[in-house]
Amino acid sequence: MRRKIIAACMLAACMLAACIGMISCDDTTNTIGDSLIDNGDKLSITADTFSVASETMVAGRVIARSSTGYLGRMVDPETMTTVTGNLMSQFHVLSNYELPAKDSIMSRDANNEIIADSCDIRLYYSTYYGDSLSQMKMTAYELSKPVKEGESYYSDFDPEAQGYIRPAAQGGIAEKRSFTLTDYTEADSIRNRRNYNRNIIVRLNKQYKDKKGVTYNNYGTYLLRKYQQDPSAFRNPYRFLHEICPGFYFKVDGGSGSMAHIQLAQLNIYFKNKQNGKVSEISTNFVSTEEVLQLTNFSNDNTKLQQLANESGHTYLKTPAGLFTKLTLPMSDIMAGHTSDSINTAKVVLHRINNSSTSDYQFGIPHNVVMVPADSLQSFFANNRLPDNKTSFMATYNSKTNAYEFNNISGIVNLFSRNRTMPAWGKVVVVPVELQSVTQGTGSSKKTVITKVSNDMGLSSTKLLGNTSTGKNIQISIIYGKFNGR
Structure with missing residues (x-):
């Protein structure tokens, strides 16, 4: 009217x-x-x-510039539509990055070469949708090359479809794991700590072959030895992405019922180090920051x-x-x-x-x-x-x-x-x-x-x-x- x-x-x-x-x-x-x-x-x-x-x-596809990453799959109870979030993340290095002296690293193989005792990626999340006990499955893929900087990426950008994944047949990492957001694989004593930050962990402890065909006992050992060969590559973000570690893609393969808000991805290397006559387990890490890309690929029904x-x-x-x-x-x-x-x-x-x-x-x-x-x-x-x-x-x-x-x-x-x-x-x-x-x-x-x-x-x-x-x-x-x- x-x-x-x-x-x-x-x-x-x-x-x-x-x-x-x-x-x-x-x-x-x-x-x-x-x-x-x-x-x-x-x-x-x-x-x-x-x-x-x-x-x-x-x-349809929209420009994605969110500072938060998403990983999981949920069904909207109101509309019964399904949405899946897969995450791509790169890692940043600082200009003053430095490892302990080679002689002080006590983790060694039978040939007295330095090794990493273990290596993992932890996806730290602040909040989440759904049920933290929902059983989920994902695969962590190693990228063959870094995703280009300075471009606009859309919500449907798929590193796998765009040829960014390093093939497993050529030695590329394709680490599968099942997880729940409440991670009962970690001890209660760890999860109950006041400073504990919830995370999804991907362990990279299997044998790894680099692009030159050199084999290492795990991905962490690859990184430690690459540093020994050329420390400067670990102090330049461009070189680190293009010569050492282009990044990883975390793809949901199965399950439904939870989606985490990923605030930070962190790549950790663990090894023994001797200082002042005392040997202890230490770690070094690389994290995702605003200086590098973190993109979520969404798929809808x-x-x-x-x-x-x-x-x-x-x-x-x-x-x-x-x-x-x-x-x-x-x-x-x-x-x-x-x-x-x-x-x-x-x-x-x-x-x-x-x-x-x-x-x-x-x-x-x-x-x-x-x-x-x-x-x-x-x-x-x-x-x-x-x-x-x-x-x-x-x-x-x-x-x-x-x-x-x-x-x-x-x-x-x-x-x-x-x-x-x-x-x-x-x-x-x-x-x-x-x-x-x-x-x-x-x-x-x-x-x-x-x-x-x-x-x-x-x-x-x-x-x-x-x-x-x-x-x-x-x-x-x-x-x-x-x-x-x-």
Whole structure:
């Protein structure tokens, strides 16, 4: 239903004051009060409400820039869709990296050559989805070459399909293991320590053959002897990746029910060392950092996602790389009779539908979402843009109203009104995002500034009201302003 109110000059001024009060915090508010002091002008304000059409779109591949890695497989209890996360990680070295002197390393083989007693990779995770006792299977593959730096990678980037895996027939590591996130293979005395960090461990203690055909008793021994041959290769990240250790790919082979948020991958070498006449077991390690790549390859049940997108009566927001909600703003109706008016505010509220399932392992509700013109969807993330409150806007889930509120998207409406030839004219897309921010200032001037917006790669899913034949579940409320000379 459309509502229209035409106000006289005095009443309009009162309404405008109220409007300014409502939207004064919005950076996108147009300059609508510049000439109020001019008594020669009369101001009229018009408020109108229109229905907005919505639909679900399959996200497809999205640019993945999350700082968190994911490893596991889960079924969404609400939609019964399956998502799998496989992790690729590289390791970084420092310019001052140094091993103990060769003579002090006491772990030796029958030929008195130095060896590693053992070697492992630990994938440290902060939190997880699902059941920590779910039985999972994975394979850790050695890469044959490092994944290239300085490129944009998408959520479906698969090192195996792209030829990055070193074949097992040529000596490449392909270490299989079963695991649960609560690792009962480690002693209670270790897991119960206050400083214990939960991890998934992959042991690399089998015989290893390098690319030159040289055989070692394990991967750690390979690294120790390579250091002895050329320590400088262990102090230069580029050389380490290209000459020593290109990285590993951790692929889920079986099981379902858990997915870990991998914060750090660490490659450890253990050996005996003699210092001050005392022999002790020590270790050295290499870790994944922001200086090297850590990528998650996600695979979804695309057939099921398309079925969800075809449903009516609601739309979906689903991550990772799952489903977005597309809105069609009724631009022709909005502009009809208002070609000379300014659009001061345009408000849209997206109401959430509560889950119907009662599983203990429900996916979370997307917390932050951005709205961008459909034509700008790819470029927004490809160019690392931030919501500018002009042509891109952010909303945060409000648990009290169970909705996402975009209080003023007039910038997008005005963009469409000026560019009627846009291929996706009037269409915007709502996308779940992950934020990175920094805190600036102190005391009363302290504020949080968003520094990065990327596609949300966590597990989340929700329904929104809309996608009906009447279109009345979503409305856009417009406030127009117009100055008329005497």
